[in-house]
Amino acid sequence: MKKVAEMASYFHFRKNVKMKNGQAWGFDLIIALVIFLGGLILFYFYAINFPSTEEDVFRGLKYESELVADSLLSEGSPDNWDLNDIQQIGVVSNGKINESKLEMFYNLALSDYAKSKALFNINDDYYVYFNNPLNIGGELVSGIGMPAQNENNLVRVSRVVVYRNNIISLNVYVWN
């Protein structure tokens, strides 16, 4: 009898162990998901809502203005881009402003300003200003892009480039 009672107790123990094993794994997984998703959500809200400092804003605008200036003073991508295959805006060929590329950039900024911003990979508004008006497609143009209006912050970056064998200043303003 004693032996039968011991065997019954053994089988009861085995059953309890199996049940507790399955509950522990499931509970742990739930907690892990809560932690991970909670972390992502917190990061999202932080990124969206946390206010930037003035210096951060300035650095951001400066970064973007230099990005625009560097991009413009490159050949662009591909080298001989047009509005159909453009991946990066650049208006220089052989160290001088390529007037065809400049005109295409001008037209792009007029027709699809948002696309031009996207191609420059910036979020804020930009305006490219020349110290003397340039003749683009028969039209005297002193700047390309969105001139600043009621801006809160504005950053200017100056570069020097050759246009029609004259050395001119190219100023990039980025503002918000």
Added chain:
Amino acid sequence: MELRGEKMLKKKRGLFFSADALIALFIIFSVLLIAYSLTRMVRNETEVHSDIIDSLSNVKVGESGNLYVKSLISQGKIVNLNNSLLEQIGEFYVTDIDGARDLAEAVLEELDFTNNVGLWYGSTLVFSKNDSAFENSLDVDVSRQSISGIKEGDSVTGFSARAFLTSSVLSKYFYFGGYVGDGNLSQEISYDGDITSASVELVIDKNFDIYVNENYEGSYVGSENEFTPVNYDISTGLFQSGDNLVEFKGNNLHITGGFIKISYQSEVEFSQSERYNFPGIIGLINLYDGFYVSGDINAINILLHFDNEFTNTFFNIGNVSIYNDSAGGEVSLNFDNSQLMSLLDYNSLSRKNVPLRVGMENVSYLGSVQNIDVFSVTDLSASMNQQCPTCSGGTKLIDLAKDANKVFVNTVLNNSLNRVGLVGYKREAFEEDYHALSNDNISLIQKVDDWNPQAGSCICCGINRAIQGLLEESDDSKFRSMVVMGDGKPTETCSEQGTGSADMDAIEAARVACEEHGFIVDSVGFGIGVDENVMQQIAEKGCGTYYFSEINDLSDIYKEIAETIFTEYIGQTIVSSGGNILTSLYSDSYIEFDYSQPSGIGGLIVTLEKQFDDAYSGVFNIPEDAEIIEAKIASYSGPRWTHSTAINSIEFYNLDDYGKDYIFLGDPYIIQIPTELIIKGDNNISLTTATSPNNITEGSPFNKIIYTFSKEAKAFAPISLTAQGCIWHIQFEDNNEIEINVPSSYSGTINCYYNETHPTPMYDNNDAFQVAVFNILEELDFDNDNKVDVPFSEQDLQISLEQITGIPFVWSTEVQARRWV
């Protein structure tokens, strides 16, 4: 145990996914943060200065739309249309710096940017647009580019210049002897040309006046001592081409070395002297000099013109008496070659420094002795009572000492101006054995006779007593010394020295005598029992000479010492004993040499002077590309004789070669260095002076080496872009500075510098004139100290220009665009 293990396993499984989730979040955030910061960091600062360099490089002048550029092209100022703007500004930078600035301004003036930006070519700022000065910048970014130009083609003209120095300005020295006196002195000065400067450097004993060609020139102050020369510039207005007479007038003057130096412009080439000219002396003829003939002597002729009716006049060359007689008045004596050949060995005179002496025999002998005060310090210890082992008749050592002292007294007192004192020492120096300084030889000899030896030997007592006597009874106008004799070993000590050792006290007393009072202590070791070591050290510390005497030689030794002292303290100066003696040696007297002279001396003749580093030695340098012509040592030996000279440890002159009785030997002020002993580079010179073969000492720190060499003094500029010239500011080795417009027609404002304040000489290496002049200045700066070693005038520096067509040449420089905040 098993149940417990199962429980632990369950707990670990429960934390597994939670930990993974935390780690995953951590990794995601880290990657985002790093990527964000890297993205921000890869951005460069604005590159406006690089843009300027790039833009200037990318525009050719022929394509430029700039109106100013076009106007330069139309004016023909820009020729090469393929030049970039950067190159064209560079070309203007080397040809016309103002043009470079104008062009840069024209092409960059309309740029509009907020940065401080400047454009430099080499070290020259060509363009800038700035709010704050570059000198105040806190942070600077630089963009560099090297540019060079090769101009070629028939229409291109380059320039090459040749700069050279002419030898039209010559320097000539007229030397005095080692001693020229005593009276009014004169020197003949001969030259052919236009004199540009004249100066004197000499040691002269008193204030003096200078007369040139019998016209008063000026009054001057004499030397502060007999070894320090004075230097004066004298007016050239009284000189004339041809023969001139420069006279030094004063109160019984003598010159112990010096020279008159003139510079003059002449077409006559450098030549070595064939004649020795005697100085003029009106007073007492007393000349110590020398000569050097730099070739093999074939013949000699002498004219000796003098006036002496009082005594014999003697004239010695080396140790050979050429003349010694009473002329009885003014005479001109000719010694022709046949006479002189019989007296002189020409071979022994060739290429040798030969002393030359002209004097008045009796006057100079009697009057030339300097006063001497000397003590004889004699050992009167008991050992002096011993019998002389080699003597007869019971003679004792003290008797020999007494005889020696008597000889000494009589010898020294040959000159009545000298004095002798006596000290005898036993266990102390008793007053009964002392005799004060006196020229009374009877009294002195009586004291010697009264001496009686007793026990004890206190050498230090004897020396101390002699010191006391010299201090109390003599003064520093006299030559003061003592002779200390000992026959054994010191036994007594002295409280003055207090070393506790009788030996050391004696040696220390001698040291005090010499070092603290300037007295010479000679010592005599007498007999075989003497402690020679102590006596030698007494002489050594007493700056004197040690003598050892055998028993029977003591009198001879004392006589020798007396004569040596007598000779040592003879100077070259005559002390006139009174009377109105007036004699003359005339400056038209000469010695003429016929000898084989080297020929073909070409190039620039450079004569330099280099002062000794100290009283014994000096160094002079011969450039590698120079040919030595001659080198001389100028010795300011004062009243002493120049005794010996050596170059690079090789002796080439020793007065003792001509004898030991210096008073009859000459004393050259100029000792010529045999050219075969001179090496390229540094040459070390040493020199001693003496009043006798046993009294050798230093010379003057103002001694100098005067050396002459020839050198090609010309330099070229490579073919250069331009040849404008500049105003050169040149510093010479003597720290004089001159400003020279090179070429002489240059009227611009560019300054070039070759001086100490510009360690890196300032000039434009694209300017042919400037490069040529710099190259020749560098050649003439032998010690590379940015000071030119060869003085010259504006007229000496000649420069010629060649225009070269069709040969490519290169200019180059570095361009820097700098941005600063």
